[in-house]
Amino acid sequence: MPQRRVVTGRSQEPRQRFAEELRRLRSQKGITLRQLGERMGWDWSLFGKMEKGDTIGSPEVAEALDGFYGTPGLLLAMWELAAGDKSQFRERYRRYMTLEAEAVSLWHFAVSVLPGLLQTRGYAREVLSAGGLKGPELDQQVEARMSRRELLEGDDAPPFRTILSEAVLRTTLRDKAEWRLQLDHVAEMTERPNVAVHVLPFSAGPFGLDSTDVWFLRLSEGRTVAYTENAHRGDLIEQNAAVEKLQRVYDVVRDLALPPAESRKFVLRMLEEVPCDPLT
Known part of the structure; x- marks a missing residue:
């Protein structure tokens, strides 16, 4: 042979x-x-x-x-x-993080987990732990996620809009005290002038982004890039036609969601449903 x-x-x-x-x-x-x-x-x-x-x-x-x-x-x-190459996932994510820091505005949709920019330390730790992280790596990722929140602080913070599926607010933490702190933080963030939070209620019915977390970053040169993510991988999308297609779907979902004022009331009602610790 x-x-x-x-x-x-x-x-x-x-x-x-x-x-x-x-x-x-x-x-x-x-x-x-x-x-x-x-x-x-x-x-x-x-x-x-x-x-x-x-x-x-x-x-x-x-x-x-x-x-x-x-x-x-x-x-x-x-x-x-x-x-499917994990090293490329890390490369795309690193590039996304660079672009996020440079963005002049950000739009987001969440299927089941709050965006990192709105997460408390306790929420981030429980979510990352559920994904398999532990030990020093878990601590490192929690700190990295907390540092991202600085993006929305300060006078020059970019406008941020997020649409939260109701499932995000119905998926509670095991630690009810931490969950209460997280909901309270979301309610507080809705008061910031650069932050708009929409809740997409279950009653809205089926919608086009029912399995996709997506970010849109508007960059200083006028173009927009998108980043889609699930529990196992993420994709940075820079091709104009593909980004435009996702944006059209996002706009439809935004029209189905509650406006910011009603969404804030929704979050406050959720907060009232969380039992208080009688020792607090």
């Missing part, structure tokens, strides 16, 4: 391997990035970032490129490998 030939010169890291294949296919096609953008209907700069490994784009983009290059399923499979 002939020996298997070893392929050299190609990266074994999923994200870089994906970028290399994109460059190879375009070169083989003999077109420029700008020509690729024109033919695909996407901003050509997206493909440039994908070929440099700065982003992997979306599965829709990978699937469309499969059709264009005549590689059915290949690029989509490589995209999935790149998306």
